[in-house]
Amino acid sequence: MQDFRIPRRALLAGVGTTALGAMLRPIMAHAQTGMAPQRLLLIHRPCGTSSLANGRWWPTGGPTGWTPSPLLSSFTDGKIASLQSNMVVLKGLTCPRSMFWLGDQHMAGFLAMVTPPVKDTGPQSWPQSASATPSTLADPNSKTITSIDQSIDQLFLSQIPALKGAPCPVPSVQLTASTESSDQTNDWHASRVTSYAKGPSGGLGVPLWPEPSPAVAFQNYFAAGLMNMTPAQIARAAAQNKSVLDFALGGLSSLQTQVPASQLPKVQAHLDAIRQLETSLAASATAPACTPPMFPGGPLSPSPGMFSVPSPQGGYMNVGALDSQTYTMWEQHKEIIKTMFMCDLTRVVSFTFAYGNSGIHFENGVLNNPALTGYKDPNGNAISDPDGHHDISHLQGGDAVDAQYIIDKYYNDRTAELLAEMSTTPDIGGGSLLDNTLVVYWTEVSDGNAHGAVDMPVLLFGGKFLNLNGGSYLQLGNATNNAQFSPSNKYAKGPPPFASDLWVTAAQAWGYSALTAYGDPMWNTGPISGIFG
């Protein structure tokens, strides 16, 4: 299998080896314009939810002033966060895919939500990855489906200048709190990867595998000595950088006297650009150091979790307490993401808690963590099912549904922790980190057991720069149509609006007006009103 990964170390070579020089640039990026950065953060949690029909997910009430559900209370009840006025709840959004198409439904959900939805050409509509064979192509549960192009975060990054920053040293970041999500023993990436780069020659998207290890991420982004600088070191670095720019200024000033009049604007523009940087450099010389997060004992190097293995009875089974460290992985990635944003090292992050067929064991692993107590279902019971998350999502009955509720609550709480911290962290250019970040919190299927593609439980946060209508509960589409496409009707193609419409809506709010459709026209009905002011 060809490895299409972009070598992150290569991308960051200039950061990791050039501590003093690179350190000042992120801060310079803010200072040069006096404007706050604009960011995109996509957070994925796996396996949908079984709580859509039982009142545990959807709020009650109207478009404003709604009453949060038990699961949404993570973001609103003040125990972790009070973000109701900073969030938009979407109901009635459809994942743009057909349930008739062959291929793993979780993978299909990943692809349809964040990559260009494809044309319905029958059961074999999904593009196939490199390991596809005639038999996998005809397999209803095929793992070889893939993205037809780059994912939405990468498209936005390429087309929305504000997301590039000055540009930022790291164009985009992909992280995960599950080692299983970075299992590259085959190219079954579609439910592990949430970001795709544009393919060579415009072909299929190239998976950008998420990094599970905080230690590796830390090393990549905060290489030794990069950020822990004393005020004296900062001042010296600023002076050195200024001398470099002064040297270029000298050359340009000399050129000004030599070139014909026709070339003077070119020289002047160059001079202006450097002077602008010098001004920002002067400001950054006294700026506080951008400090990397501190982790007791250092950043975690998680052991690979145990993956699904072939079962003697056929199919696959999960083995062992997979990713028992997932909570700590998340805690450290959370700090890494915050720091990346605070220091403007990147403006585009996609994070996935776990693989779409997640085998993470909550009872035996995650929830044994002493930091996590009180995870009970609405009836006051703790999780009691010994299976992994994906298996739980397909179990029926009260206990299984309650178990999934607990897992959903866990993921909502973790996300709420990050968002709450972002909401109280001032941004250099004004506002909070959350104000200046459009956060999309999503999952690949709606009803986990049915692999539902309608009523996708998607939440939006932050995005003040786009005038996100915080506090809104938007019930989209035609209510009658929505009723016809109940989550249990697994073979339905859902009604509009589609996730692709959501991306077009965001693009237009962002000034990327050229994006009038995302993916095949059949999955586009135009911008969704009410999301942005």
Added chain:
Amino acid sequence: MKIKLDARTLALLLVLGGGACLGNVGSMGAGSSASSGAVAGSGASGSSASAAASTGNGGSASGASAADSGVGGAPSCTQGASFAPARLSLITDDEYRNVVRDVFGVTFPATVDVTGPPSASGSYSYNENAEVETTTVQAYQRAADQVAALMTSIPTCTAGVNATCMEQYLRSNLPLAWRRPVTDDELAGLMAIFNSGAMDGQARQIQLTMEAALLHPAFLYRSEIGTNAATATGKVQLTPYELASAVSFALLNSSPDAELWVKAQDGSITQPPVLAAEVARLMTLPAVQANLMKLVSYYLDFETLPFVIKDATAYPGFAALQGTLYQSSQMFLSDIMWGGHFSDLFTSRRMYANEAMASAYGLPAVSGTALQAVTTTGDAYGAGVLTQPALLAASNKNAIGDDVIHRGLWVYYNLLCAPTLPPPPANASAVAATFMGSTRQQSLERDTTCGAGCHGRFDPFGLVTLSYDGIGRYRTTDPTTTPPGGPIDDDALVPIGVLQANPPMPFMLTGVDDVAQIFVEGRQVSDCAADNLTTYALQHSPDVEGSCDLQTVKDGFLQSGSFPDLFTSILTSPAFLTRDL
């Protein structure tokens, strides 16, 4: 002079009701040369290519320049004019990579951008009019950091990096990177920067020094301003260093090599015999030949082929053959560039194919995966580049079927340098969607609907390729007729003003082979090729200045048909040694 009375002419007579004059097909345009002709200001329509280059952050030349003399009119030119204005041109990212490779021994990673991602279209671009912004400076800073990080050793520093050996290194290497001598003051400035990093270690010292060296305008700009451009009038002579750089960027896409640099240092490069000898020497270098091949490949749009996407259902197997087709096109081109005549471009029946390609395209059978030369016979693949599968696939932009529009536009702009046309109206797609019938019927309806000066000017050059499907496979029946499988009709009428003729007249084309014949009999296509390749070599459209020396270059190319001679004549022309103010 010869009069060609063939099917085309007979058809034309019918079209014109027998009353039209027959054009002189054998000598399109007026006369053979204007090198000593009238001086009539700048050319009549010579600015469209430079207009493309003057917008945004640079230019993109894909053959869209206008004919230097206006179609069918007498060429006009400016006696003594240069090929280009006095200017500073920001180096391209490719040039950046090449210079740091050749001067500092650093291979800049392909996965890391200098200022932006590589082209995803295969079009040739340059920075003649680009301006630097703050983000550009920061991108150059990061690129310089990258170069510094990859400098694993400083050759003059055998026992650790210190000021003495670093200064030696800069003295010996920096002039080549800057393409001019480095003054003592400049060197002192760099060493002060180097020394300012002493407390932070050698890596930081090298980083700062390389940032300063590579952010300096002497590195970032190609300078063609002579010595007194700020006060002079008329034109300036390039300095020896500027001339050597202009030659090396044209031929190597990089800094001068050592021998050329010596001629710049002693000033002898400005002597025509020395310049000619250096150009001749350089033309023998494999790196130069590869670079020039690339330029011609850009001109012919072969470089767009790797970016073409075809529908896998409509054309199964195309993606797997795409690399082979590109390689085949390069071998076809190489034969003509280094051992053939320009006219072979349109008459050659030699193709390169392996077993898979030969099978897919119905070419004479070969076996194995290696590309081998085959010679076609019969009606198929007999018009050189016009019937090269790579070109037919690349110029056919429709992923699922025929595309006479873009095939026609490719000929219209790339080969004919015909006048620039306005963009289609906003409702063009909606109107086109109402057209029914075969590909040919839709084209004719399109021509009728949009009227004169529109599709009728270029669609005919696409219609003549109807014997080749969307990926360039020869066919004898038209799958788009009703019922499918009707005979191919690849006749097409070209209106007045596209193909040069004296007097102006419409042309009836009877298939792609007929078009090829017209192209080799006239000079319009040869002149257009010379125009485009001069633009690539200069990174500027010489039509702006309209130098009569350009006409000399074109005349020479028409006579010799030799690509190496064409580049040689551009670089040794008097108009290359100066720049207009």
